[in-house]
Amino acid sequence: MVSKIKPQRGFLFDDTPRGILEALLVAGSITVALSAAPVFVIALGALGYMLKAEDKTRRKKLNQYGNYLKRRKYITLQQVSKNQVRISLTPSGEQRALGARARRLLGTPVNRPRTWDFKWRLILFDIAAEERAKRNAFREFIRRIGAVMLQKSVWIHPFDCAEHIELLREYFSLSESELRLVVAERVGEDRLLRRHFNL
Incomplete structure (x- = not known):
């Protein structure tokens, strides 16, 4: 069998x-x-x-x-x-x-739903400075899925990208403390972000 x-x-x-x-x-x-x-x-x-x-x-x-x-x-x-x-x-x-x-999954943008759920996905990562190549590659992958940098080591996306983030965690062998995905309803002033993502 x-x-x-x-x-x-x-x-x-x-x-x-x-x-x-x-x-x-x-x-x-x-x-x-x-x-x-x-x-x-x-x-x-x-x-x-x-x-x-x-x-x-x-x-x-x-x-x-x-x-x-x-x-x-x-x-x-x-x-x-x-x-x-x-x-x-x-x-x-x-x-x-x-x-x-x-490469296959991250080469395509995160799926955009018909209506936004008014939640932000914060991608927080902490990759050691001596691992510059890994950190730069990680940033490039995040950029490819459509996220934008909110501040150093914090990127943001309006749509569900959990599958992409989990794949990145596996690919780069990152722990929970090194890579977090936080879903938040408020991130402060977000007019520029909404404009960027056409929300």
């Missing part, structure tokens, strides 16, 4: 090495039953993307991608019983998958 995987909002699978890594990032790890079919084809089917039996070219390609990821040490295969194997991300594979997912 294969493990059941719940669909994740905002998750997009494509049958490329990057897509396989992202699929495993969402699933954590999967356990599949061994059969005559290539194990990576079975695994991707377990993730909810069943392949047509006649699509031999695609099946072959997916199996090649899976073996490529194994050679690069992005994934591991562990036999957990006589008839089952578990496919998991390695630490380097997880980082690679997070990077791919971050």
Whole structure:
């Protein structure tokens, strides 16, 4: 039997090495039953993307991608019983998958609802000065999702960006004390902010 995987909002699978890594990032790890079919084809089917039996070219390609990821040490295969194997991300594979997912998700603006809920999202971060490269990269990602700087290390956004922020937390390995998302109804004089965001 294969493990059941719940669909994740905002998750997009494509049958490329990057897509396989992202699929495993969402699933954590999967356990599949061994059969005559290539194990990576079975695994991707377990993730909810069943392949047509006649699509031999695609099946072959997916199996090649899976073996490529194994050679690069992005994934591991562990036999957990006589008839089952578990496919998991390695630490380097997880980082690679997070990077791919971050670039895809953070390359698009935060969803703008039809009506604003009159709440501000304050993004507070505290990244050590000696980690300048990380801090600059973090700021660039925040800017990409549409946030603006309110003051040093405090950025603001009017719409729900929790998913983006949690992804940033994982990608940059930031603790709760290093990155916080605070939802506030008042931030003082906000006319310029409303004008900037067309609220």
